[in-house]
Amino acid sequence: MQKTFAMAAMLAAAGAAQAADNADLAAIRAQIDEMKKSYEQRIATLEKKLAQAESKTSVQPVAAPATSQVSQPASGFNPEVSLILQGQYKNMKDVPERGITGFYPAGGHDHGEGAIPGISKRGFSVDHTELVLAANIDPYWRGQAIVAMVDGKAEIEEAWFRSLGLGHGIGLKGGRFRSGIGYLNEQHPHMWDFADAPLMYRAMFGAEASYVQDGVQFKWLAPTTTFFEIGAEAGRGANFPGTERNKNGSGSVAAFAHVGDDVGVSNSWRAGVSYLTTQAKAREGHFEDVGGVEALGKFSGDSRTWLVDFVWKWAPNGNPKYQNFKFQAEYLNRHEKGDFSCEDADSANPGACTGGLNSLYRTRQSGWYAQSVYQFTPNWRAGLRYEQLDSGHRDFGANAVNLALSDYRPKKATAMIDYSWSEFSRVRLQFAQDKSMLGITDNQLTVQYIMSLGAHGAHKF
Amino acid sequence: MKYLAIGFLLLAAALSARADLNVFATVPEWGALAKEIGGDKVKLYTATNAFQDPHRIEAKPSLLAQARQASLVIAAGADLEIGWLPLVLRDSGNPAIQPGRPGYFEAAAFVTRLEIPAVVDRAHGDVHAAGNPHTHLDPRNVLKVGEKLAARMAELDAANAAAYQAGLAAFSGKWQAAMARWEKEAAPLKGVAVLVHHQSFIYLTNWLGMKEVGTLEPKPGIEPTSGHLGALLQRQQATPARMVLRTAYQQDAQSQWIAGKTGIPAVLLPYTVGGTPEARDLFGLFDDTVQRLLKGLR
Numbered sequence: 051m052q053k054t055f056a057m058a059a060m061l062a063a064a065g066a067a068q069a070a071d072n073a074d075l076a077a078i079r080a081q082i083d084e085m086k087k088s089y090e091q092r093i094a095t096l097e098k099k100l101a102q103a104e105s106k107t108s109v110q111p112v113a114a115p116a117t118s119q120v121s122q123p124a125s126g127f128n129p130e131v132s133l134i135l136q137g138q139y140k141n142m143k144d145v146p147e148r149g150i151t152g153f154y155p156a157g158g159h160d161h162g163e164g165a166i167p168g169i170s171k172r173g174f175s176v177d178h179t180e181l182v183l184a185a186n187i188d189p190y191w192r193g194q195a196i197v198a199m200v201d202g203k204a205e206i207e208e209a210w211f212r213s214l215g216l217g218h219g220i221g222l223k224g225g226r227f228r229s230g231i232g233y234l235n236e237q238h239p240h241m242w243d244f245a246d247a248p249l250m251y252r253a254m255f256g257a258e259a260s261y262v263q264d265g266v267q268f269k270w271l272a273p274t275t276t277f278f279e280i281g282a283e284a285g286r287g288a289n290f291p292g293t294e295r296n297k298n299g300s301g302s303v304a305a306f307a308h309v310g311d312d313v314g315v316s317n318s319w320r321a322g323v324s325y326l327t328t329q330a331k332a333r334e335g336h337f338e339d340v341g342g343v344e345a346l347g348k349f350s351g352d353s354r355t356w357l358v359d360f361v362w363k364w365a366p367n368g369n370p371k372y373q374n375f376k377f378q379a380e381y382l383n384r385h386e387k388g389d390f391s392c393e394d395a396d397s398a399n400p401g402a403c404t405g406g407l408n409s410l411y412r413t414r415q416s417g418w419y420a421q422s423v424y425q426f427t428p429n430w431r432a433g434l435r436y437e438q439l440d441s442g443h444r445d446f447g448a449n450a451v452n453l454a455l456s457d458y459r460p461k462k463a464t465a466m467i468d469y470s471w472s473e474f475s476r477v478r479l480q481f482a483q484d485k486s487m488l489g490i491t492d493n494q495l496t497v498q499y500i501m502s503l504g505a506h507g508a509h510k511f
Numbered sequence: 512m513k514y515l516a517i518g519f520l521l522l523a524a525a526l527s528a529r530a531d532l533n534v535f536a537t538v539p540e541w542g543a544l545a546k547e548i549g550g551d552k553v554k555l556y557t558a559t560n561a562f563q564d565p566h567r568i569e570a571k572p573s574l575l576a577q578a579r580q581a582s583l584v585i586a587a588g589a590d591l592e593i594g595w596l597p598l599v600l601r602d603s604g605n606p607a608i609q610p611g612r613p614g615y616f617e618a619a620a621f622v623t624r625l626e627i628p629a630v631v632d633r634a635h636g637d638v639h640a641a642g643n644p645h646t647h648l649d650p651r652n653v654l655k656v657g658e659k660l661a662a663r664m665a666e667l668d669a670a671n672a673a674a675y676q677a678g679l680a681a682f683s684g685k686w687q688a689a690m691a692r693w694e695k696e697a698a699p700l701k702g703v704a705v706l707v708h709h710q711s712f713i714y715l716t717n718w719l720g721m722k723e724v725g726t727l728e729p730k731p732g733i734e735p736t737s738g739h740l741g742a743l744l745q746r747q748q749a750t751p752a753r754m755v756l757r758t759a760y761q762q763d764a765q766s767q768w769i770a771g772k773t774g775i776p777a778v779l780l781p782y783t784v785g786g787t788p789e790a791r792d793l794f795g796l797f798d799d800t801v802q803r804l805l806k807g808l809r
Contacts, residue, residue, distance in 0.1 A: 217607075311576075371564045472637065508598040
């Protein structure tokens, strides 16, 4: 192509040169040479540009990215490891069997005969040490396990896999996981803003204050600028308020919906509503009979829980580092319906329930808490929490005459202040006035530490 | 061959129903760069502003909703956003923006990072194993990242590939001219010793040949303590600094304290686009940064 062009240029030049003399001829030749050179150069660059443009449009879309991330050594394949150290010093009344008056005693962890449940431990104590292992399994799945270790025991708190590549806003999780119901339910104790869980969570799910599913979770995030998410879970349902039932199919079903957004640059909020339904079979609990003798109650039937949660966070300019404020509140309403049997807890000490007595059982109970935490410098935070439960309507049918039942509204007020040296270490001082047990006003003082080692886990909103 | 290429282009154009490339930028500087390259072809959402510490952002619901719809996430990388971005990406239910996919772009991966720690231990504070993540304050890095980013945008949105390349060409022409101007203007800054609040400016000081002689934070991510500030004051005798630098998102009290005690000026730098009224775009960011440094020198 460039040859024909150059020849045409030469011919044109030659035609013009006919009339010229020899001296001019040399100058013209030099000019032609120069023209030829410059045209050849221009054409070559044009061709190069064309080739580049062609390769960019046709080849580039399939070309793999050279390096999309910071390169890491082979040990980068090891899971992210973190370890949570948590413990406390506690001053409170000596109450042998801590419960919440008017609420079905929820089973907690059994750490062996004679062991004092964590919730009743006074003086110095060490909480569960949580070991967290997490990693992407492959491009499609991510896995995480949380092992809680305490005195000769290790238990699997969570062990799940979740999807990364399903698309369309869909998230799938399977294994053992903290249920997505409520707001606090998914949070581990080291993320709590107070040293203990709200009464409402203890009344709902026992001493661990979280409903854990062994099952599957499906979530869908809507393609909207306002955050809207719905989810559903099906699980074994062996945990309180349900019981182990050894059956096919799902033992518990949960559903939740969350909506959230920003208000200006400084405020963010999230609100949610959740529902949990499960069944219990011979769910045991200790009751006091009319004569003050301990009786063993067993409930079989349906348990349905509604939860409403709201969280609002403020930080000047949306920069939470120096100052921020968080308000959070949740409401619970539980309805249980079924059969109740009452018998002697100890046959050597017979009471009103001797011989066993069956009756119907119907309760509707509720509770709420509201709390605020204000971080006023990068290191210091202070918080207040108030909570109240309502033992509500309880119908024990024929058993009502045998048991000592009292309507009661358990209350608790808590104040805390904590100091963080960094994001990884925190120490907290907390005062609480606990009126969750009829006739007892328990003033509690807690000094707690929370230390996290290792990988920098991101926390949910 | 040509017909095939044209056919491919048409097909790609037909397949991408939306002409816009939905970009989720974690920080303003890389959002601004995407806008320079893509212009009106880019629908940009910037997750943070110049008054927010990018280390300490929460995985807000609004971020999840935006990530759900993004086709390209531009992150600073080098663990800057580790406290919130991984969670946002995973919970978004959007496979296109997961790390390892073309829809996930880390700026720090394409530049020479400084301050890569020899020992990764939190005893040294909140150190980033991959090095200092504040790479954008060296304009040469902006250009390097821009080249890779334009290629990535063209890859994701083939229909507008030519527009992105043209956008990059126009930007890099202007940028190189501006860089020459900044370097000339900033010549008096060479060798000037400064104190910094956090190690946010290492790429800037490295580019301009300035010297960082201390940080107000005793360790990265740990708030300045009175003991440490006192020690800095002592060092001022032996290794005097000419000014103390901070970003728009950092508290001014500590730099002002140092300024009051030593008489050196406390200089607020925009740090990123939007940090000062003058830093309206990337050009404004560097114009204003250089001007403020020169003013601090006077």
